[in-house]
Amino acid sequence: xxxxxxxxxxxxxxxxxxxxxxxxxxxxxxxxxxxxxxxxxxxxxxxxxxxxxxxxxxxxxxxxxxxxxxxxxxxxxxxxxxxxxxxxxxxxxxxxxxxxxxxxxxxxxxxxxxxxxxxxxxxxxxxxxxxxxxxxxxxxxxxxxxxxxxxxxxxxxxxxxxxxxxxxxxxxxxxxxxxxxxxxxxxxxxxxxxxxxxxxxxxxxxxxxxxxxxxxxxxxxxxxxxxxxxxxxxxxxxx
Amino acid sequence: xxxxxxxxxxxxxxxxxxxxxxxxxxxxxxxxxxxxxxxxxxxxxxxxxxxxxxxxxxxxxxxxxxxxxxxxxxxxxxxxxxxxxxxxxxxxxxxxxxxxxxxxxxxxxxxxxxxxxxxxxxxxxxxxxxxxxxxxxxxxxxxxxxxxxxxxxxxxxxxxxxxxxxxxxxxxxxxxxxxxxxxxxxxxxxxxxxxxxxxxxxxxxxxxxxxxxxxxxxxxxxxxxxxxxxxxxxxxxxx
DNA sequence: TAGTGGTCTAGACCACCAC
DNA sequence: TGGTGGTCTAGACCACTAG
Numbered sequence: 001x002x003x004x005x006x007x008x009x010x011x012x013x014x015x016x017x018x019x020x021x022x023x024x025x026x027x028x029x030x031x032x033x034x035x036x037x038x039x040x041x042x043x044x045x046x047x048x049x050x051x052x053x054x055x056x057x058x059x060x061x062x063x064x065x066x067x068x069x070x071x072x073x074x075x076x077x078x079x080x081x082x083x084x085x086x087x088x089x090x091x092x093x094x095x096x097x098x099x100x101x102x103x104x105x106x107x108x109x110x111x112x113x114x115x116x117x118x119x120x121x122x123x124x125x126x127x128x129x130x131x132x133x134x135x136x137x138x139x140x141x142x143x144x145x146x147x148x149x150x151x152x153x154x155x156x157x158x159x160x161x162x163x164x165x166x167x168x169x170x171x172x173x174x175x176x177x178x179x180x181x182x183x184x185x186x187x188x189x190x191x192x193x194x195x196x197x198x199x200x201x202x203x204x205x206x207x208x209x210x211x212x213x214x215x216x217x218x219x220x221x222x223x224x225x226x227x228x229x230x231x232x233x234x235x236x237x238x239x
Numbered sequence: 240x241x242x243x244x245x246x247x248x249x250x251x252x253x254x255x256x257x258x259x260x261x262x263x264x265x266x267x268x269x270x271x272x273x274x275x276x277x278x279x280x281x282x283x284x285x286x287x288x289x290x291x292x293x294x295x296x297x298x299x300x301x302x303x304x305x306x307x308x309x310x311x312x313x314x315x316x317x318x319x320x321x322x323x324x325x326x327x328x329x330x331x332x333x334x335x336x337x338x339x340x341x342x343x344x345x346x347x348x349x350x351x352x353x354x355x356x357x358x359x360x361x362x363x364x365x366x367x368x369x370x371x372x373x374x375x376x377x378x379x380x381x382x383x384x385x386x387x388x389x390x391x392x393x394x395x396x397x398x399x400x401x402x403x404x405x406x407x408x409x410x411x412x413x414x415x416x417x418x419x420x421x422x423x424x425x426x427x428x429x430x431x432x433x434x435x436x437x438x439x440x441x442x443x444x445x446x447x448x449x450x451x452x453x454x455x456x457x458x459x460x461x462x463x464x465x466x467x468x469x470x471x472x473x474x475x476x477x478x
Numbered sequence: 479t480a481g482t483g484g485t486c487t488a489g490a491c492c493a494c495c496a497c
Numbered sequence: 498t499g500g501t502g503g504t505c506t507a508g509a510c511c512a513c514t515a516g
Contacts, residue, residue, distance in 0.1 A: 009484080009485060011486085045487090047488085049487080069496085185445065304482095307481080
């Protein structure tokens with residue numbers, strides 16, 4: 001197959017070729033891929049080898065397969081994929097989709113730490129979006145998101161931001177977040193944030209720093225979130 | 240194969256049969272399993288079907304395969320598997336194995352909430368082990384672990400507790416933790432705990448509640464941990 | 479050299495879906 | 498009915514390990 005001379009198992013070469021196409025937007029979110037046999041013909045390998053690569057992408061939530069129908073590119077609009085990365089839960093409550101209110105959007109230069117976290121080189125201009133997420137109409141999370149111009153060209157012209165930014169990223173900027181890395185700390189709430197959340201200054205709060213990773217491995221977004229855990233917990237399962 | 244009349248794919252039946260044997264201690268941690276062909280013969284399926292089940296168990300960190308050698312039952316003594324579940328990291332530091340000092344061991348009855356979290360029925364007697372974990376010789380984490388008698392018969396007679404309790408569970412009680420579920424909150428440090436950690440009372444701290452899941456799906460341990468995040472973060476990756 | 483797991487292929491058959 | 502993915506098999510060949 002014409003996949004270069006790297007010494008890699010065929011299925012890995014197929015996997016890499018598919019990742020490359022997906023990150024270039026060759027197949028759009030929600031679109032169907034060719035069948036296993038069609039891909040096998042095109043890439044010059046057997047159907048079983050293609051299958052192994054496809055199934056790997058399914059376990060990574062990048063593709064979706066349905067018996068009798070076909071193989072599709074996963075979309076970030078589905079509720080299931082929202083809850084994959086949204087880990088805050090109301091204590092003893094249902095899984096509810098948070099509503100979101102934008103507090104401010106501003107353009108600025110990333111500081112050194114931010115630029116490092118975002119893996120930025122020279123172009124350090126970012127958009128900073130500050131939002132309040134409410135669960136059951138209770139303000140719960142104060143969130144501040146950094147979007148580099150280098151990753152989202154023209155994002156300063158966006159007029160309306162959807163509840164799930166990842167949907168916007170996928171639809172308009174060909175960015176598919178496949179992994180997030182969270183660092184959690186406990187902090188005393190700063191006055192400004194306490195006010196937004198109707199909480200007391202210096203109350204203990206959970207602070208999450210998140211790097212979001214694109215399908216091509218780049219960090220494409222970095223965010224900070226504050227959450228009082230009187231009513232919410234950050235809930236995660238490790239296997 | 241003689242695996243009952245459940246309508247399940249063969250590889251799933253093989254997987255279940257292997258899980259059953261592993262949870263019964265048929266193969267001990269570190270031991271080698273029979274080869275693919277031997278298992279296939281014994282179970283009356285083809286080698287490829289056995290392989291699919293084995294590879295699933297490898298992705299779940301339950302088995303370990305080495306080309307040219309064989310298939311082995313994973314052990315919890317390895318450093319790698321320690322860090323799988325230990326998520327606290329020193330800010331900007333290396334991954335260091337924490338040292339542990341036992342503060343107290345006592346036998347008591349679980350309260351209603353604890354019994355519910357542990358999925359206990361009538362036998363609600365538990366051992367409560369309280370420990371301080373230090374990283375780089377700095378007291379970092381105050382941890383309180385509940386071990387039900389129902390799960391660990393005779394554990395009240397243990398004289399020495401290893402740094403990693405999971406090692407003890409696996410070697411003496413045939414318990415292999417394959418998953419943990421953490422709920423994180425931010426709290427004000429209670430006086431007793433602040434003292435143990437050389438911190439100020441009411442300083443904000445991260446509090447982790449953890450349920451540990453055995454290979455057979457049961458919750459086998461429930462623990463609470465307090466950690467000041469001046470120097471440490473809870474770090475996790477979601478995919 | 480023999481035995482193990484790792485890769486790759488080819489083909490049969492089934493279950494599901496759409497027309 | 499034809500096309501898709503899902504399962505299962507059989508066999509060839511390679512790479513690594515140990516004696």
